[in-house]
Amino acid sequence: MATRPRIKDVAEYAGVSPKTVSNVINDFEHVSEHTRAAVREAIEALGYRVNLAGRQLRQGRTGMITLAVPELDVAYFSELAKHVMAAADRRGRTVLLHQTGGVRERELSALHGFDAQFTDGIILSPLSLTPRDLATRDTRLPVVLLGERQAPGAVDHVGIDNVAAAREATEHLLARGRRTIAVVGGAVRGRQGTDRLRTKGYQSALRAAHVPFTPDLIVPVEHYHWQDGARAAAALLERQPRPDALLCLNDHLALGALRALHEAGLRASHDLDVVGFDDIEASRFSVPSLTTIAPDKEAIADSAVSLLIDRIDRPDSEDAIDRLVGHRLAVRESTGERP
Amino acid sequence: MATRPRIKDVAEYAGVSPKTVSNVINDFEHVSEHTRAAVREAIEALGYRVNLAGRQLRQGRTGMITLAVPELDVAYFSELAKHVMAAADRRGRTVLLHQTGGVRERELSALHGFDAQFTDGIILSPLSLTPRDLATRDTRLPVVLLGERQAPGAVDHVGIDNVAAAREATEHLLARGRRTIAVVGGAVRGRQGTDRLRTKGYQSALRAAHVPFTPDLIVPVEHYHWQDGARAAAALLERQPRPDALLCLNDHLALGALRALHEAGLRASHDLDVVGFDDIEASRFSVPSLTTIAPDKEAIADSAVSLLIDRIDRPDSEDAIDRLVGHRLAVRESTGERP
DNA sequence: CCGGTGTATTGCATCGTTGTAAATCGTGTG
DNA sequence: CACACGATTTACAACGATGCAATACACCGG
Incomplete structure (x- = not known):
């Protein structure tokens, strides 16, 4: 045939x-x-x-959900993707993966466009989307947002408490006697993104410890990759006085910073502490291994999938749900843990 | 409305x-x-x-292609995915990403099942598929394979010359005077996978240099992750005589091995050389940075996408095409390059 | 004024599936 | 033995888009 x-x-x-x-x-x-x-x-x-096309045409369902993240080669997202696929699998759904590049236009098209067509709903980790974009979104497609809380009350959301996490990381550095703590990837103004929230947590820890805040120590980066971390760290190491700790807002930045330390002939935890965010696999195996905030990725994935499936099954249910999942500080060699 | x-x-x-x-x-x-x-x-x-469902039902096309890889949290694959998406974008196609876990059943379902439904063709990087699976595949779906050449003449294929690449890496180690070179992730028997081919290249370099081959130095691993590399390397470092170089069949293994060296108090390039495969971003920023075989990922992605689109547009065209793309050895600190 | 040529527009059927409602079957009851 | 009722099966239409072929229209030369 x-x-x-x-x-x-x-x-x-x-x-x-x-x-x-x-x-x-x-x-x-x-x-x-x-x-x-x-x-x-x-x-x-x-x-x-x-034939799914025929079925979808008739009943409007496909049994597939989309996961849209900025960049898959940022390990946090590929590790998350793995957990989301596993969670969806347990519930008999298939996941389509989509990469937005963090570009607003493509995040929008994930919500409205082609990419969402064969899909019953979408889990989106936005970088550039504004609350307004979300408010005017096509409400026929169930959505769950990951990351910072963009649109309280409008869309389901799953994330960690970024402010608290950054505060804990900073407290850990302060407890080790560090006082000149730079924030790599931080931001004090601009949209209320993860960077702003984490910087807030940092500031709150400083305040509680009566350590003065120096805006100069907040160093923005373009992307959250090794290279950006290495470059930012190299510049910071030139400063007088030299920072005695780097709070890096993701692990790639932190690993790049470790590299910069190495090139400058400095030793992490001895000369300078380094902390990251995300607890990617590399952070457990780098030399030195990296102290980092470990979000419960499995819980994030699980909550996101179950919220989304609820939304799909009961489209006109109650208000948006906000779910905070746990995190912990994984202390490793880059802040003095013995191997 | x-x-x-x-x-x-x-x-x-x-x-x-x-x-x-x-x-x-x-x-x-x-x-x-x-x-x-x-x-x-x-x-x-x-x-x-x-509505794409309607359109597909009528004309049988979606304008989407699938990329199915074993694991997205293996950086080689997520970096490749990025290039594939870019290449597809240039040609006006959208990519659906799919993760098989390297499990045969799920690789098959990528070829036959649901996942293939909304797609005009698939780029598949198989781990467990047998040539027989490919021979009996549903020929209505255009396929391009990545990685080792599974089914010569039956299916389009894109890859690097694994034997030559491994030979070059080994020659580099031999030229540095190394003689007891272990292969982490290697294999001398079993299916003709990437591991077999690379081990072959290693053997051929030894032979050319009149260095005897010691089967004991070939260490298989379960997965290609940091952890496996760290564990295998730790075991190798206990051996007498201790290997003076580790040829690791991907970068994750190599980075894990670097970690094991560190824990054993040894220095890469000084006590022991380490080489990887894939040139993932981490290999440029690890401490020490990693010498590795760098496949031309962009060329792989580009060739795969254009072969696939050709197949889609002319389903009954000539025989399967085999395309070899370039690679080079990126020499870095782990084999003595100065920072 | 007619037939011819080419452009612009449309009606109809169809892709594969499933919801609705109706038809058919079998069995037990009065 | 007719009838009711549930179990099983079916006919038909519809989901949204587009290929095919037919129609409508405009303009030309003879």
Whole structure:
């Protein structure tokens, strides 16, 4: 058979109507054991598979969900993706992965456009989307947001308490006697992103410890990659007075900073403390290993998937849900833990 | 409007027939400027988007292609994914990403199952698929394989010359005077995978240099992650005589090995050389930075996408194409390059 | 004024599936 | 033995888009 078999072919083979085949496929209860077996056999014999385009057209569902993240080569996102796929699998859904580059236009198209077409709902980790974008979004597509809380009350959301996490990390540095703590990737103004929230937590820890805040120590970066961390750290090491700790807002930045330390002939934890965020696999194996805030990625993935499936199954349910998941500070060699 | 507008709604708004709207959408040439403008305006006003399910049902195309890789948190694959997405974008296609876990069943389902449904073709990086699986595959879906050459002549394929690459890496180590070179992740028997091919290249370099081959130095690993590299390296460092170089079959293994060296109080390039494969971003920033085989990922992605699109556009064209792309040895600190 | 040529537009059928409602079957009851 | 009722099966239409083929229109030369 050159073309793929359709339900009609199965029906003819089994000597029943197409609708009966459909009933078998969809586990409709009133089908006699006998016909059910015959249809199963026909399906097997012809190698039939449902055509999702036809099904979607008819019933508007695909059983697939989209996960859209800025960059998959940022390890946090690829590790998260793995957990999301596992969580979806447990619930019988398939995940389509989508990369936005953090570009607003492509984040929007994930919400409205092509990319969302074959999908019952989307888990989106936005970088550039504004609250307004979300407010005017196409409400027919269920959405769960990850990361910072963009649109309270408007869209389901899952994330960690970024302010508290940054505060804990900073407290850890202060407890080790560090006083000149730079924030790599930080921001004190601009949109209320993860960077702002984490910088806030840092400031609050300083305040509580009566350590004066020096805006100069907040160093923005363009991207959250090794290179940016290495460059920012190299510049910071030139400063007088030299910072005695680097709070890096993700692990890639921190690992890049470790590299810069090495090149400057300095030793982490001895000359300078380094802390990251995300607890990516690399942070456990770098030399030295990296102290970092470890968000509970599995819980994030699990909550996001279950919230999304709830939304899909009950589209007109109550208000948006906000779910905070746990995190902890994983202390390693870069702040003095012995190997 | 509660429901999404259909072509019919646009047609009514613009005062033309649905078919005319379709003609405008698909850039059919015989449409007067006047109606074209009217239709465009109606589309804009109603916020119309084509429904891909409807379109696919009718014309059997979606404009999307699938990229299926074993694990996205192996950096080689996420970096490759990025390039594939860029290449597809340049050609007006959208990429759906899929993760197989390297499990045969899921690699098969990428070829046959749900995941393949919304897709015009698939770029697959297989781990467990057998040549037989490929021979009996559903030939209606265009496929391009990445990695080792699984099914010569049956399916399009893109990859680097793994044997030559491993030979070059080994020659580099031999030239530095290393003689007891272990292969982390290597294999001398079993399926003809990347591991076998690279081990072959290693053996051929030894032979050419008249260095005896010691099967004991070939250490298989379960996965290609840091942890496996660290564990395998730790075990190797206990051996008598201790290896004086580690050829690790991917960068994650190599970075894990660097970690093991550190924990054993040894210095890479001084006590022991370490080489990896893949040139992931981390290899440029690790301490020490990692000598590694750098495959031309952009060329791989580009070739794969263009081969696939050719296949899609001309399904019954000539025999399978095999494309080898370049690679080079990036020499860094782990084999003695000065910072 | 007619037939011819080419452009612009449209009606209709169809892709594969499933919801709705109706038809058919079998069994037990009065 | 007719009838009711539930179980099983089916006919038909519809989801949204577009290929095909037919129609409508404009303009030309003879």
